[in-house]
Amino acid sequence: MAMTGVEIFKLLPKTNCKKCGFPTCLAFAMKLAQRQADISACPDVSEEAKATLGEASAPPIRGMKIGTGEKAVKMGEENVMFRHEKRFVNPCVLALNVQDSLSDDELGGRAAEVAASEIDRVGQRLRVDALSIEFVSGDAARYAAVVKLAADKAPDTALILNCTDAGAAKAAAEAVAARKPLLYGATAANIDDMAALAKEHGLILGVRGEGLDEVVDLTAKAKAAGVNDLVMDGSPKTAREIIEQNTQVRRSAIKKGDKAVGYPVITNCVREDTMVETAVAAVAVAKYSAIVLISHAEKWKNLALFTLRQNLYTDPQVPMQVPQKVYEIADPAGDAPLMITTNFSLTYFIVAGEVENAKVPARLAVMDCEGLSVLTAWAAGKFTANKIAQYINEGEGFDKVTNKELIIPGQVAILSGALEDKLPGWKITVGPREANGIPAFLKGRAA
Numbered sequence: 001m002a003m004t005g006v007e008i009f010k011l012l013p014k015t016n017c018k019k020c021g022f023p024t025c026l027a028f029a030m031k032l033a034q035r036q037a038d039i040s041a042c043p044d045v046s047e048e049a050k051a052t053l054g055e056a057s058a059p060p061i062r063g064m065k066i067g068t069g070e071k072a073v074k075m076g077e078e079n080v081m082f083r084h085e086k087r088f089v090n091p092c093v094l095a096l097n098v099q100d101s102l103s104d105d106e107l108g109g110r111a112a113e114v115a116a117s118e119i120d121r122v123g124q125r126l127r128v129d130a131l132s133i134e135f136v137s138g139d140a141a142r143y144a145a146v147v148k149l150a151a152d153k154a155p156d157t158a159l160i161l162n163c164t165d166a167g168a169a170k171a172a173a174e175a176v177a178a179r180k181p182l183l184y185g186a187t188a189a190n191i192d193d194m195a196a197l198a199k200e201h202g203l204i205l206g207v208r209g210e211g212l213d214e215v216v217d218l219t220a221k222a223k224a225a226g227v228n229d230l231v232m233d234g235s236p237k238t239a240r241e242i243i244e245q246n247t248q249v250r251r252s253a254i255k256k257g258d259k260a261v262g263y264p265v266i267t268n269c270v271r272e273d274t275m276v277e278t279a280v281a282a283v284a285v286a287k288y289s290a291i292v293l294i295s296h297a298e299k300w301k302n303l304a305l306f307t308l309r310q311n312l313y314t315d316p317q318v319p320m321q322v323p324q325k326v327y328e329i330a331d332p333a334g335d336a337p338l339m340i341t342t343n344f345s346l347t348y349f350i351v352a353g354e355v356e357n358a359k360v361p362a363r364l365a366v367m368d369c370e371g372l373s374v375l376t377a378w379a380a381g382k383f384t385a386n387k388i389a390q391y392i393n394e395g396e397g398f399d400k401v402t403n404k405e406l407i408i409p410g411q412v413a414i415l416s417g418a419l420e421d422k423l424p425g426w427k428i429t430v431g432p433r434e435a436n437g438i439p440a441f442l443k444g445r446a447a
């Protein structure tokens with residue numbers, strides 16, 4: 001169970017020396033309890049207190065990483081049940097599962113599909129993060145060869161060895177050990193061999209059981225064998241079981257400090273029907289799975305899951321925003337259209353994308369409205385005629401504008417009269433209400 005600020009305070013030197021950057025030991029203790037400070041900031045704390053606090057301040061869900069390099073994926077470290085309490089930490093890993101019974105060409109194609117899945121959305125790079133290779137052929141040599149082939153075709157992608165045959169897993173693990181794959185397939189029948197294999201290569205071990213009780217028994221065995229990095233799979237069969245199991249794990253780890261379930265969860269969402277699979281995967285993304293196995297990576301499906309994941313794993317306390325500036329699109333001349341919007345990331349990327357789609361050189365003035373969208377910023381008094389006029393008169397980047405015409409979002413057409421008063425010599429034009437009207441609007445002006 002996490003320690004309270006007062007419990008932590010009792011372990012500190014209580015000299016109020018301020019070396020930690022806080023005015024008192026109690027203030028520092030409160031920040032430690034909220035996980036907003038690190039004990040290393042106090043140079044005078046005893047080693048004993050450090051050890052106690054270090055243990056108490058470790059995240060209730062153990063943090064770990066699959067893979068190496070830039071595309072290694074982090075899991076765990078979660079502290080809260082609900083996103084509005086603080087934020088979720090490590091976005092769940094979407095992993096494409098392929099079976100070793102496919103032909104080499106098919107496997108190469110699926111691996112390349114994962115490697116090429118990356119898209120840019122609202123300024124973030126999103127992708128299918130991992131490739132899971134499932135052992136179904138019954139041929140250990142074939143499995144090792146397929147794992148090697150997949151590793152070569154997706155050179156930086158995190159790998160999951162989805163295999164319950166200890167012999168086959170051993171050959172495959174040896175082939176790609178340097179890539180630090182997840183070894184996913186420890187069961188009641190093979191736990192000793194799998195734990196030994198994970199320990200030998202320093203791999204995370206995925207433990208599968210029929211229900212959480214069995215998984216907890218197996219994780220205890222793996223831990224006793226010296227494997228500390230574990231992920232759990234209680235084999236939920238339905239979306240409802242995913243919610244029930246995952247909620248139970250998260251609640252026990254976070255609310256009760258139960259270390260026996262303090263590990264990330266992997267959920268196999270593979271279904272025959274791709275629509276059903278996507279719906280089940282969405283449930284797993286929304287309800288605490290750290291790794292979600294899927295069997296198809298079509299673009300529509302990726303976009304749905306990427307968007308859901310991105311929305312859940314952004315920090316609700318920090319509006320997503322882009323810097324205030326005049327963005328130049330397609331090398332505009334001085335008399336190119338000048339549009340204005342707010343600095344909410346989603347607004348900026350949607351509007352900028354539509355301006356690019358128009359293929360008409362233009363300027364997009366993005367005004368700092370503390371990350372609020374156009375209507376919200378207007379309603380909050382941050383996107384008013386006065387403030388817009390001040391930005392146009394004093395902001396940077398307007399010196400290249402020669403035509404003195406400002407295109408405002410259609411949703412704030414009401415500002416046009418006041419803006420003409422505040423910006424003498426400027427023509428105020430009302431643009432489309434929705435961003436998708438921008439290409440036709442700009443092309444119509446250029447014609």
Ligand code: SF4
Nearest residue numbers: 016017018020025042
């Ligand atoms: Fe207290 Fe340590 Fe901070 Fe000094 S540095 S105020 S002793 S917590």
